[in-house]
Amino acid sequence: MHRLGPIVLVGAGNMGGAMLSGWLKSGVAGGSVIVVDPAPSATIMQTINEAGASHMTALPEDFKANILFLAVKPQIMEAALSPLKSAVGPDTVVVSVAAGKTISFMESHLGDAAMVRAMPNTPAMVGRGVTGAFANSRVSSAQRQSVHSLLSVSGPVEWLQAESEIDAVTALSGSGPAYVFYLVECMAEAGRKLGLPADLAMRLARETVAGAGELLHQSPDGATKLRQNVTSPGGTTAAALSVLMSDEGMQPLFDKALAAARQRAEELSN
Structure with a gap:
């Protein structure tokens, strides 16, 4: 995989941890990954340390992410977004895998930005998932390719024509x-x-x-x-x-x- 980064992964639970492991196995440089999580598991910390990735409980105010990957639970998404607004710059693409959280919801907290809403499923944990994804009009072809590379480490990625299709994808493959x-x-x-x-x-x-x-x-x-x-x-x-x-x-x-x-x-x- 070509070099990507800095990649910020917010949330390192089951799904976030599975994606992190997949990225590192596929060739993403550990030094380009920053994991933001208040209390990652011992297994995740071992993965972070062995790969040379970074762990933070919060991002520095002057930090700008290239790819901001949101893998927190939907019920805590709102609380997680506010501290991240300063990390979103003109070249940042935001990717959310939280069910039920729309692009307009994320824009209301992070401002206008390139955003991708994705719906993976749990077989991603063993590299056999499938993901439906929708990109807003601000996502460039290069950003889309970078996001595709990161999502596809856990299985095929199907790009959707309309954000409304995400709900049907959730019903079919997500659940x-x-x-x-x-x-x-x-x-x-x-x-x-x-x-x-x-x-x-x-x-x-x-x-x-x-x-x-x-x-x-x-x-x-x-x-x-x-x-x-x-x-x-x-x-x-x-x-x-x-x-x-x-x-x-x-x-x-x-x-x-x-x-x-x-x-x-x-x-x-x-």
Whole structure:
């Protein structure tokens, strides 16, 4: 990765810490990274020290960031922004991964600036996430490329045409890992009800979903083709899918679930 910096990472919790580790592994110079966090974990401090990065509890007043990466929880974002306004200069791009916090909200605290609003998901912690991102009109092509490089260390980045699409991205991929984890729980419970020991049913369900996900990741075929490959006419898979794909099956449930998640994301943004 080409040299970037100074990069200021505000917040080094699960998501911020995962991004920091990914940046350093991808070749970002540790000396170009400043982590601002009042109480980073011992693991994060070890990462910072080994990489030659810097840790601060607050930025100096005369400091200007090249990239200001906001990875704090949405409920403390407002408190975190005020002390950062002086760090935003004419060449700064601000990147926020906080759900529900709009670009206009950030502008109200940091002033007019190049800003990117991004929605990663938790598989970013193992380098297998996906991120939806929207850039305002002040973001230059060079800044966008720099932000893309930083976000893509944890997985693919999909650039959005409108900020309003972020709420749908939140509903689909941002919250999506929880749906998959719940699928594992449901499969395991169904297996238990068929007579399998609960721990065995959970292991089978967990490995099945993890393996299917990896096959989907590695295969050139799409999800529909892979499903069809498993489904023999008149077989056991077809019998199960006749229930899951019925008018009262999974699709209408997911329609309702994602609509509820998007509505909540919209409420949090207002």
